[in-house]
Amino acid sequence: MDAADRPYDVLVAGGGNAALTAAITAAERGAKVLVAEAAPKAMRGGNSRHTRNLRTAHEAPTDVLTESYLVEEYLDDLIRVTGGKTNEHLARITIEESAQMPAWMHERGVRFQRALGGTLSLGRTNPFFLGGGKALMNAYYRTAERLGVDVIYDAEVTGLEIEDGHFTAARLRHRGFETRIEARAFIAAAGGFQANLDWMEEAWGPGARNFIIRGTPYAKGTVLRLLLDEGFEAVSEADQCHAIALDARGPKFDGGISTRLDAVPFSIVVNREAERFYDEGEDFWPKRYAIWGRLVAKQPDQIAYAIIDAKAEDLFLPPLYPPMRAETIEGLAEALGLDPAKLRATVDAYNAACMADGPFDTTIHDGRATSGLTPDKTNWARPINRPPFIGFPLRPGITFTYLGVKVTEDAAAVIGGKPASNIYAAGEIMAGNVLGQGYLAGIGMTIGSVFGRRAGQGAARHAGN
Secondary structure, eight states, X not given: OOGGGSOEXXXXXXXXXXXXXXXXXXXXXXXXXXXXXXXXXXGTTGGXXXXXXXXXXXXXXXXXXXXXXXXXXXXHHHHHHHXXXXXXXXXXXXXXXXXXXXXXXXXXXXXXXXXXXXXXOOTTTOOBBTTHHHHHHHHHHHHHHHTTOEEESSEEEEEEEEETTEEEEEEEEETTEEEEEEEEEEEEOOOXXXXXXXXXXXXXXXXXXGOEEOSOTTOOOHHHHHHHHTTBOEESOTTOEEEEEEETTSOSBOOGGGGBOOOGGGSEEEETTSOBOSOTTSSOXXXXXXXXXXHHHXXXXXXXXXXXXXXXXXXXXXXXXXXXXXSSHHHHHHHHTOOHHHHHHHHHHHHHHBOOOSOOOTTSOOOOOBSSOSSOOOSSOOOOOSSSEEEEEEEEEEEEEOOEEOXXXXXXXXXXXEEEEEEEEXXXXXXXXXXXXXXXXXXXXXXXXXXXXXXXXXXXXXXXX
């Protein structure tokens, strides 16, 4: 297919959830759409390949969600984890429209599994995709094909022709060759810049070279940089991102969900000096797991270690890599490369500070706290005293960056204080409008879905006019 020879109404840069949601929406409204995916076909889908769920508001139980999760509670959760660094108008749009997304996705081939119980604590808030992110993306690509959407792979956008905020064409590098694509509207849905380690180092300093990039190696921020260089307004900061603590032994890129470690709430976490540095039991894991990447990133050598004992081993999802084990704390310290005496002192101080007040209960904030430590652990604090003792090395795992382009409620990118006439943005490239900092499990997919639809609607409307 020679895309340069075909007239297009809408060009979509990106190949993940936001991009395909936008492409499908525009095509359903009669637009002729081209999707330019930088990855090869086998790697298509961006970070969405690794996702499992999205967070949705609902007023009553459904076939895939329990109880209810009302808009105001969802918004309160978001404001709390972002510390108020969110555009509340766009956040409310995201949350209110999230309730529509499971049905919309189902109508386009996506299937969900029944609500999950267990340690994730997400059965009330997040429907899970049957087959995971790859199944989600395969369903979208099948739907897009049925609607006549054209897709080119190995196609990186390298230039944008924009005059006075109006898009006319894009330059693409497609399998080593340069081509030019004209379209009546452009949708930027090509993700963040987390796989661009030079840009990450600009934001974080040399320590960024120790970060692990959880998702696609193709998210290098090329489209974002082009838009910012054109004068489009930025949101959030270059060092803000969805960053979790994951297994330090994981691959540098594309490890996805498999290398995440969920042991933190039931552990103590120490740095290379064998010292604790944050409250491991601050809140339920889905509301706090995304702060731990930044916490570890601030530690010496960007490394930390989660320490548990035999009592806690069955309380979280099994890890991909086997943990370090020893019959003594000193033996575990040696296996992890820590000072045995220092780790022993830290564990002893923690154990002595644990107050056995009430039952240990992972389903609630059980209030079992320490007393007299800096910092104290405020929930799920039990002595680490039953061998074998178990440890995991942790590194910052970057999912996506928050620096992006400012958008209106219609997903139009903003330049010079005004919405561009035919340029829209969806997904990670604009998520910083809603996520100034912090994270809620599944909300990235929600932002991409809601604003993908809005971008597709706006682009099709402009093309039709």
